[in-house]
Amino acid sequence: xxxxxxRYIKHLKKMVEIRSFLLxxxxxxxxxxxxxxxxxxxxxxxxxxxxxxxxxxxxxKSLAIRNLLYTAESAVRNHIWDAQRLLDQPDSMYSVxxxxxxxxxxxxxxxxxxxxxxxxxxxxxxxPYAVRRNDGTIDTIQLGSKDHDYxxxxxxxxxxxxxxxxxxxxxxxxxxxxxxxxTFSYPVHDKTGKIAAIMDADVALGGIDSVLNVSYxxxxxxxxxxxxxxxxxxxxxxxxxxxxxxxEAIANWNDTVMHRVADKMRRGERGMAVIEDNDxxxxxxxxxxxxxxxxWSLAVVCDNKSIFHSLDEMRNKLLxxxxxxxxxxxxxxxRSTRNINRINKLSIEKERIDSELNIAREIQxxxxxPPGQKEVIGSEVMGLGSLIPAKEVGGDxxxxxxxxxxxxxxxxxVSGKGVPASLLMAVTRSLFRAVSSKGSSPADxxxxxxxxxxxxxxxxxxxxxxxxxxxxxxxxxxxxxxxxDAPYILSEGRVEKLPVESNIPVGVIDDFSFEGQTVExxxxxxxxxxxxxxxxxxxKDHNQFGEERLVETLRKVEAADQLPAxxxxxxxxxxxxxxxxxxxxQSDDLTMLAIRYESHLTRNSDKNSNSKMLKIDxxxxxxxxxxxxxxxSAVEAGLSEEKASxxxxxxxxxxxxxxxxxxxxxxxxxxxxEIICTPEEAQVxxxxxxxxxxxxxxxxxxxxxxxxxxxxxxxxxxxxxxxTDSLEYxxxxxxxxxxxxxxxxx
Amino acid sequence: xxxxxxxKDGVITAILDGELDTAATVQTQEELKPxxxxxxxxxxVDCSSLRYISSSGLRLFLGLLKQCKANGNTLTLLHMNxxxxxxxxxxxxxxxxxxxx
Numbered sequence: 001x002x003x004x005x006x007r008y009i010k011h012l013k014k015m016v017e018i019r020s021f022l023l024x025x026x027x028x029x030x031x032x033x034x035x036x037x038x039x040x041x042x043x044x045x046x047x048x049x050x051x052x053x054x055x056x057x058x059x060x061k062s063l064a065i066r067n068l069l070y071t072a073e074s075a076v077r078n079h080i081w082d083a084q085r086l087l088d089q090p091d092s093m094y095s096v097x098x099x100x101x102x103x104x105x106x107x108x109x110x111x112x113x114x115x116x117x118x119x120x121x122x123x124x125x126x127x128p129y130a131v132r133r134n135d136g137t138i139d140t141i142q143l144g145s146k147d148h149d150y151x152x153x154x155x156x157x158x159x160x161x162x163x164x165x166x167x168x169x170x171x172x173x174x175x176x177x178x179x180x181x182x183t184f185s186y187p188v189h190d191k192t193g194k195i196a197a198i199m200d201a202d203v204a205l206g207g208i209d210s211v212l213n214v215s216y217x218x219x220x221x222x223x224x225x226x227x228x229x230x231x232x233x234x235x236x237x238x239x240x241x242x243x244x245x246x247x248e249a250i251a252n253w254n255d256t257v258m259h260r261v262a263d264k265m266r267r268g269e270r271g272m273a274v275i276e277d278n279d280x281x282x283x284x285x286x287x288x289x290x291x292x293x294x295x296w297s298l299a300v301v302c303d304n305k306s307i308f309h310s311l312d313e314m315r316n317k318l319l320x321x322x323x324x325x326x327x328x329x330x331x332x333x334x335r336s337t338r339n340i341n342r343i344n345k346l347s348i349e350k351e352r353i354d355s356e357l358n359i360a361r362e363i364q365x366x367x368x369x370p371p372g373q374k375e376v377i378g379s380e381v382m383g384l385g386s387l388i389p390a391k392e393v394g395g396d397x398x399x400x401x402x403x404x405x406x407x408x409x410x411x412x413x414v415s416g417k418g419v420p421a422s423l424l425m426a427v428t429r430s431l432f433r434a435v436s437s438k439g440s441s442p443a444d445x446x447x448x449x450x451x452x453x454x455x456x457x458x459x460x461x462x463x464x465x466x467x468x469x470x471x472x473x474x475x476x477x478x479x480x481x482x483x484x485d486a487p488y489i490l491s492e493g494r495v496e497k498l499p500v501e502s503n504i505p506v507g508v509i510d511d512f513s514f515e516g517q518t519v520e521x522x523x524x525x526x527x528x529x530x531x532x533x534x535x536x537x538x539x540k541d542h543n544q545f546g547e548e549r550l551v552e553t554l555r556k557v558e559a560a561d562q563l564p565a566x567x568x569x570x571x572x573x574x575x576x577x578x579x580x581x582x583x584x585x586q587s588d589d590l591t592m593l594a595i596r597y598e599s600h601l602t603r604n605s606d607k608n609s610n611s612k613m614l615k616i617d618x619x620x621x622x623x624x625x626x627x628x629x630x631x632x633s634a635v636e637a638g639l640s641e642e643k644a645s646x647x648x649x650x651x652x653x654x655x656x657x658x659x660x661x662x663x664x665x666x667x668x669x670x671x672x673x674e675i676i677c678t679p680e681e682a683q684v685x686x687x688x689x690x691x692x693x694x695x696x697x698x699x700x701x702x703x704x705x706x707x708x709x710x711x712x713x714x715x716x717x718x719x720x721x722x723x724t725d726s727l728e729y730x731x732x733x734x735x736x737x738x739x740x741x742x743x744x745x746x
Numbered sequence: 747x748x749x750x751x752x753x754k755d756g757v758i759t760a761i762l763d764g765e766l767d768t769a770a771t772v773q774t775q776e777e778l779k780p781x782x783x784x785x786x787x788x789x790x791v792d793c794s795s796l797r798y799i800s801s802s803g804l805r806l807f808l809g810l811l812k813q814c815k816a817n818g819n820t821l822t823l824l825h826m827n828x829x830x831x832x833x834x835x836x837x838x839x840x841x842x843x844x845x846x847x
Binding site for chain 1: 765767768769770772798799800801802804805808811812815828829832833836837838841842
């Protein structure tokens with residue numbers, strides 16, 4: 001992933017975060033607004049409902065008060081007649097008053113207050129009065145006096161002035177019980193229609209209290225009852241303290257609404273308002289005139305808290321719920337963005353690991369022979385390896401190289417995958433090169449690698465490994481197998497497993513004695529080595545490629561093209577696997593190594609072959625030694641003396657040719673002569689490191705010419721050609737290699 | 747390789763004993779110098795003990811033959827074994843030389 005992508009993802013993440021956040025905020029606002037509107041309507045409804053209930057309450061209480069007043073009023077009116085009838089008997093007035101009190105339990109007292117000097121005998125003030133004492137007895141007294149100058153008192157003056165009934169403002173009883181009273185007074189007319197006296201009845205306001213306070217709209221509601229002067233007649237204690245009028249009681253209120261309400265009440269208006277006391281408590285106040293004879297006004301006060309108590313409670317609960325919901329959503333959002341963060345981090349981390357794995361993979365593949373490595377190892381061997389890596393770094397390895405007439409090769413598979421496996425693979429591959437170059441046997445190589453791996457690797461990994469050394473001078477394959485799959489030998493159309501001791505993998509037991517093996521390879525054969533990535537390659541249904549398909553494929557290749565090129569072998573196998581897995585993901589490294597061997601050694605029976613080598617300097621004095629070597633070897637190998645002699649001559653001529661021409665004049669160089677004999681034939685290879693020269697390409701000498709025309713040169717090569725059954729020349733690695741073959745049966 | 751030259755009854759006879767390989771030719775050529783210098787003589791080369799001859803040997807013989815012709819000598823090769831005779835045949839030398847068993 002490049003930086004642009006990372007930036008893009010970060011940007012995206014931020015966008016997602018912001019968007020989600022805004023979404024939740026938006027939802028919250030919407031929900032709150034809806035709730036608020038809903039609450040507003042509910043509140044209005046509750047208010048409307050309350051108003052209705054309050055008006056009912058006001059009406060009911062006013063009616064109760066009016067009833068009370070009416071009782072007092074009718075009591076007075078009923079006894080007016082009695083007083084008028086007995087006007088001429090002043091002393092009977094006491095009993096008139098007494099009867100009134102007696103007959104009306106709600107009336108505390110009653111007076112008949114005569115106008116000035118009405119009865120000259122009774123003096124200036126005459127006011128018979130009946131009063132119900134606290135013990136229930138009724139006393140009658142003459143109340144008017146100089147000290148009780150009632151002519152100027154409200155209860156007298158007001159009905160006198162309007163010549164009609166009048167309810168007084170409330171007042172405290174003077175009898176010491178501190179009972180609050182109100183008085184209804186009505187004029188008593190004489191026969192001429194003039195006012196003779198004012199008759200009154202005192203009503204204890206306690207009775208109104210009991211009527212008013214029977215029920216409330218809410219437990220905390222209270223009533224305010226005022227007279228037309230604003231005097232408080234019924235009220236909660238909080239208003240009463242020290243104040244006799246409502247205006248005084250609310251004098252210190254900041255809320256102007258309340259002041260206006262008080263005025264309106266005094267004026268006898270009807271209405272509703274929301275008031276707020278100095279403690280900030282808001283209340284609804286509903287007020288209306290009581291009606292009836294008294295110009296009183298009644299108000300019902302309900303604090304908002306009580307009115308909207310259930311609503312507020314519900315709203316609070318809802319708010320809590322909503323709050324919890326949003327917090328829950330925010331937590332989810334936070335967690336999910338954190339998850340996105342974590343996923344981002346993981347994916348960035350994974351990218352990093354992947355790129356490191358790719359580097360590891362490249363390093364690993366770099367340790368193998370490069371893909372372009374020439375197939376040919378030496379003149380007789382072609383080798384080619386292929387490692388198709390799995391997605392993950394694996395631990396397969398192979399190697400092959402030629403050194404000093406021997407071809408070294410190996411194939412291996414480190415257990416496990418990933419970087420540890422690839423590291424051990426690299427170690428194993430390096431060890432193979434280092435150890436094998438010392439010319440040890442495969443078993444020794446594997447033992448050494450085993451020891452190194454066990455010394456260095458503490459992670460209990462192991463390596464299956466096959467090591468082979470093909471000795472080109474003998475055609476023998478020396479090999480050792482450490483728990484790896486047995487390679488196949490393809491020869492003359494046959495496909496066979498190379499017989500192997502399985503031993504155990506490298507890296508398991510320190511002092512394990514690995515058993516090496518050896519085999520004479522057929523003259524022409526191919527070796528096919530592989531790792532289990534090939535046989536265990538799986539298609540989508542988890543079927544494995546398996547050994548049968550492997551052998552079948554090898555057979556097909558071998559049948560179509562005996563001694564196929566390694567490239568063909570590997571390509572065909574790769575294709576077969578590819579077709580089999582049909583696109584299923586490769587889970588393990590798939591490694592193959594093909595070695596094609598075509599012996600230049602001449603032998604039909606491996607067991608009877610015999611090889612000898614002679615190294616000489618390129619000078620003529622070496623010829624006798626050469627000739628002895630060739631003759632003895634040939635005879636030893638069973639060639640007839642004649643054949644041996646012919647071979648000797650052919651070799652000598654060829655070598656003399658080398659001595660004469662290969663190296664610059666005056667210099668000598670090495671010439672090696674290798675003779676491989678079987679009973680049927682002898683093959684001699686003459687190898688020099690001189691200038692390139694192909695004796696087979698020279699013109700034949702004309703042996704029919706006369707002596708005078710015969711040239712001195714050319715005879716030697718002519719003889720070589722004549723005396724051998726086949727003559728091959730090739731130039732290789734700066735060497736001239738001439739191979740002479742002499743059969744024994746012709 | 748041993749070379750012996752006998753001069754008997756007007757015939758010069760060279761007896762070659764051994765293997766006339768390339769290495770031996772130079773020495774043999776030196777030892778056969780009298781044959782190259784002889785004039786109007788009859789020269790025999792006894793090959794009965796010559797077990798082997800290489801092309802350089804053949805060239806030595808060819809050179810000797812040419813010299814003999816130039817010097818009016820006659821050259822006869824005697825008692826050649828099969829192997830040596832085979833080499834002469836293979837090179838067409840059997841037709842150039844007077845070869846007697």
